[in-house]
Amino acid sequence: MNFNEQTLTDAAVARLDGCTDPRLREIMSSLIRHLHAFVRDVELTESEWFEAIKFLTETGHRCDDKRQEFILLSDTLGVSMLVDAINHRNPSGTTDTTVFGPYFVAGAPELPHWGHIAEGLPGTPCYVSGTVRDTNGQAISGAIIDLWQTDGVEGLYDVQVAGDTMFGRGRVRTDAQGRYAFRTVKPISYTIPADGPVGRMLRMMGRHPWRPAHVHTMLQCEGYRSITTHLFVKGDPWLKSDAVFGVKDSLVVDFVDRPAGPAPDGSLSEVAFCEAHYDFVMARA
Amino acid sequence: MNFNEQTLTDAAVARLDGCTDPRLREIMSSLIRHLHAFVRDVELTESEWFEAIKFLTETGHRCDDKRQEFILLSDTLGVSMLVDAINHRNPSGTTDTTVFGPYFVAGAPELPHWGHIAEGLPGTPCYVSGTVRDTNGQAISGAIIDLWQTDGVEGLYDVQVAGDTMFGRGRVRTDAQGRYAFRTVKPISYTIPADGPVGRMLRMMGRHPWRPAHVHTMLQCEGYRSITTHLFVKGDPWLKSDAVFGVKDSLVVDFVDRPAGPAPDGSLSEVAFCEAHYDFVMARA
Numbered sequence: 351m352n353f354n355e356q357t358l359t360d361a362a363v364a365r366l367d368g369c370t371d372p373r374l375r376e377i378m379s380s381l382i383r384h385l386h387a388f389v390r391d392v393e394l395t396e397s398e399w400f401e402a403i404k405f406l407t408e409t410g411h412r413c414d415d416k417r418q419e420f421i422l423l424s425d426t427l428g429v430s431m432l433v434d435a436i437n438h439r440n441p442s443g444t445t446d447t448t449v450f451g452p453y454f455v456a457g458a459p460e461l462p463h464w465g466h467i468a469e470g471l472p473g474t475p476c477y478v479s480g481t482v483r484d485t486n487g488q489a490i491s492g493a494i495i496d497l498w499q500t501d502g503v504e505g506l507y508d509v510q511v512a513g514d515t516m517f518g519r520g521r522v523r524t525d526a527q528g529r530y531a532f533r534t535v536k537p538i539s540y541t542i543p544a545d546g547p548v549g550r551m552l553r554m555m556g557r558h559p560w561r562p563a564h565v566h567t568m569l570q571c572e573g574y575r576s577i578t579t580h581l582f583v584k585g586d587p588w589l590k591s592d593a594v595f596g597v598k599d600s601l602v603v604d605f606v607d608r609p610a611g612p613a614p615d616g617s618l619s620e621v622a623f624c625e626a627h628y629d630f631v632m633a634r635a
Numbered sequence: 636m637n638f639n640e641q642t643l644t645d646a647a648v649a650r651l652d653g654c655t656d657p658r659l660r661e662i663m664s665s666l667i668r669h670l671h672a673f674v675r676d677v678e679l680t681e682s683e684w685f686e687a688i689k690f691l692t693e694t695g696h697r698c699d700d701k702r703q704e705f706i707l708l709s710d711t712l713g714v715s716m717l718v719d720a721i722n723h724r725n726p727s728g729t730t731d732t733t734v735f736g737p738y739f740v741a742g743a744p745e746l747p748h749w750g751h752i753a754e755g756l757p758g759t760p761c762y763v764s765g766t767v768r769d770t771n772g773q774a775i776s777g778a779i780i781d782l783w784q785t786d787g788v789e790g791l792y793d794v795q796v797a798g799d800t801m802f803g804r805g806r807v808r809t810d811a812q813g814r815y816a817f818r819t820v821k822p823i824s825y826t827i828p829a830d831g832p833v834g835r836m837l838r839m840m841g842r843h844p845w846r847p848a849h850v851h852t853m854l855q856c857e858g859y860r861s862i863t864t865h866l867f868v869k870g871d872p873w874l875k876s877d878a879v880f881g882v883k884d885s886l887v888v889d890f891v892d893r894p895a896g897p898a899p900d901g902s903l904s905e906v907a908f909c910e911a912h913y914d915f916v917m918a919r920a
Contacts, residue, residue, distance in 0.1 A: 351875055351882035353713075355720040361880060362713030368841025377677050378840055382712055384673040389717050391665045396735075398662065399709070399718045406705045410695005420691045424684070427667055428638075428647030432674050433684045435640040450681075555663055556653025590636055595646060597636035 359386040405547055412546040416509045418452035422548040425449055425594035426557075440575060443485045444633045448579050448596040451566065453507045454498060458519035464615040466533040467520035473502015473535025475623040476605065477614040478581070481528045482569060482630045489528025490632060493571035496521050497532060499564070505540025533615065536605055536624050537563040539588050552593070559593050562586035567630075574632040581628050603628050644671040690832055697831040701794045703737035707833040710734055710879035711842075725860060728770045729918045733864050733881040736851065738792045739783060743804035749900040751818040752805035758787015758820025760908040761890065762899040763866070766813045767854060767915045774813025775917060778856035781806050782817060784849070790825025818900065821890055821909050822848040824873050837878065844878050847871035852915075859917040866913050888913050 353361045362382045369375040388394075394402075412419040424430045430449045438447040461467065464477075482493045498519045500507050508517045522530045541559040543549065552559050564580035582589060582602045589597050605626045613619040638646045647667045654660040673679075679687075697704040709715045715734045723732040746752065749762075767778045783804045785792050793802045807815045826844040828834060837844050849865035867874060867887045874882050890911045898904040 351877065352884055353716060353720075353880050355717065355724075358713050358717050358720065358880060365842050365876075366840055369839070370841060371839065374839055377679070377683065380673055380676045384669045384676070385712060385714055386717055388665055388669040389714060389721065391669070392662050393721050394662070394718055396718060396722050399715070403703070403705045403709065406691070407695055407698045407703070410692055410698060410705075413692045413695060418688070418692070420688045420695075424688065427670060428643050429670055429674060430684070431638060432640065432643050432671055433679055433681060435638075435643065436674065436678050437681050439640075554654070554656065554659055555651055556655060557650050591650075592636065595638050595643060599637055 355390075359383060362386070405551070408547045417543065417546075419543075419546050419548055421452035422542055422546075423551075425451065426542070426548055426552060428595050431595045434578075441485055441633045443631055444575075445569075445577050445579055445630045446598045446600045447577055448598060448601060449594050450568075450578050451594075453509060454496070454566070454568070455509060455516065455519060458496060458498070458516065458521050460494075461520045461522055461532060463522070463525065463529075464531045464533055465520060465522060467497050468499070468501065468518050468534045471501045471517055471535050472504075473538070475613075475619060475621060476502075476534045476536040477531070477623065477625040478534060478565070478628070479529065479531035479614060479625075480628040480630065482524045482530065482571070482632060483528055484574070485631060485633055489524070489526075490571055490574065491524050491526045491528055493524040493528070493530075493569055493574070493630075493632065494521055495524070495530055495630075496566075496568040496570075497534070498566045499534065499537045500540055502535030502538055505538050510543070531615065534565065537565050537583060539563045539586050542593055557593065558588075558591065560588040560591070561594060562588040562592055562597060564596075569630055569632060571632060573635055575635050577630065577632060581626065640675075644668060647671070690836070693832045702828065702831075704828075704831050704833055706737035707827055707831075708836075710736065710881075711827070711833055711837060713880050716880045719863075723862075725862075726770060726918045728916055729860075730854075730862050730864055730915045731883045731885045732862055733883060733886060734879050735853075735863050736879075738794060739781070739851070739853070740794060740801065740804060743781060743783070743801065743806050745779075746805045746807055746817060748807070748810065748814075749816045749818055750805060750807060752782050753784070753786065753803050753819045756786040756802055756820050757789075758823070760898075760904060760906060761787075761819050761821040762816070762908060762910040763819060763850070763913070764814065764816035764899060764910075765913040765915065767809045767815060767856070767917060768813055769859070770916060770918055774809070774811075775856055775859065776809050776811045776813055778809040778813070778815075778854055778859070778915075778917065779806055780809070780815055780915075781851075781853040781855075782819070783851045784819065784822045785825055787820030787823055790823050795828070816900065819850065822850050822868060824848045824871050827878055842878065843873075843876065845873040845876070846879060847873040847877055847882060849881075854915055854917060856917060858920055860920050862915065862917060866911065
């Protein structure tokens with residue numbers, strides 16, 4: 351007892367003496383030290399502390415089955431990309447990773463080669479194909495690629511829209527030559543949900559909520575390190591100021607506009623479309 | 636773009652360039668730096684990050700009109716007491732402050748001298764009195780003392796119990812000689828709510844959720860610095876290990892047991908009771 355400004359932090363850390371989980375002890379000790387250092391650093395006032403309590407509470411209240419405001423908070427403060435960077439110090443030559451985001455949904459259907467992940471959605475038809483190889487250039491067959499994205503006109507994920515219809519999602523599998531291919535609508539830039547506490551925080555910080563257009567991809571294959579990343583659309587105006595710090599040059603892909611006519615899947619498109627090509631590289635686990 | 640483990644923090648801080656509120660900019664810059672330092676320090680894994688997201692979400696979901704789990708989190712990590720210490724570097728000789736806690740409710744009734752803040756509640760009858768003076772020893776009349784505490788048997792605040800009945804709360808005012816007096820039931824040690832995420836965290840950390848018995852007090856008077864503090868019960872087994880780090884020697888008060896007979900308010904008590912005396916000292920604003 352009798353803890354003061356100087357002794358309180360050590361006292362709080364010392365309370366972990368009975369913690370039998372060494373990793374938890376390490377994490378909580380560090381968290382307490384950094385949290386206290388922050389409070390000391392800015393000399394947080396009581397009313398600012400209470401604003402923080404209310405902000406966290408409201409952030410929690412905005413989380414439900416369809417929305418994860420704490421992931422948005424982590425993303426917009428650069429924490430998610432830092433965790434990503436620390437956890438994916440992958441061998442050079444492998445595909446860069448980026449932020450997972452709050453919109454993944456398990457259980458998307460597996461589609462055939464050139465299957466459509468956004469059937470019936472508004473937007474510019476888009477054909478995406480490429481290969482998955484290992485760091486020696488050998489094709490990886492049977493890799494599963496989870497894909498998810500917004501529609502091509504409003505920039506909303508299925509889980510942001512009322513109703514339980516899944517759209518903008520699918521899984522494709524690489525063939526014996528390591529090739530994958532799918533159809534979709536061209537992704538567009540969109541804002542992260544800005545009508546909650548994180549949106550308010552961004553406005554107060556003088557920041558915009560825009561993310562450059564992208565398709566989420568998650569690659570998994572037995573014996574290889576999984577890769578969670580995006581394919582960004584070259585030329586997007588928000589590439590340099592992505593609200594969640596996720597863009598890497600190597601992930602920016604040319605979505606080439608094509609007139610109506612022969613399409614990459616062998617069909618004949620009656621409307622203009624675009625096509626993109628990207629080759630992934632996975633490292634052995 | 637192309638931010639990596641080394642460059643991400645500066646990039647996230649630089650996004651505050653458009654922030655027009657210098658204090659918010661200072662706070663958010665420091666928060667981002669300390670949060671990132673924590674993540675780097677422990678090399679937080681992706682699954683640990685996701686556990687943290689789920690923990691914060693659950694903590695938010697446990698907050699409602701009757702419960703403030705984020706304040707519990709702040710209290711149990713020593714953050715609340717640190718904020719208290721930083722904001723109350725009061726002139727020596729004034730009453731020590733301690734944690735505000737999540738259980739204050741505005742609008743408690745003002746009671747007369749020797750009014751009862753816990754009428755009808757189970758517990759040992761208790762008479763508390765004393766004075767409020769300034770640092771020169773001059774009586775302060777008209778100071779308002781907000782009081783709140785649990786019942787004397789179960790250790791629950793009114794807001795933790797179903798229904799909207801207010802109990803264990805009241806305000807008293809010092810008289811012309813700076814004296815205050817109230818009746819209550821003797822406070823008992825209690826556990827902070829341990830059935831939520833903060834309780835789970837404490838168990839995982841090898842910590843107990845107990846707080847030593849106390850009466851909350853908040854003193855306010857025009858021209859003086861407000862004081863938020865507790866009166867702790869001497870001899871309580873949890874004084875040295877208060878779950879929220881709030882105990883100071885100077886706030887530990889002897890609650891003296893008395894047999895049935897004449898009571899401090901001039902009445903005759905038919906049952907045994909206890910009495911306590913405490914003199915507060917306020918500094919000029």
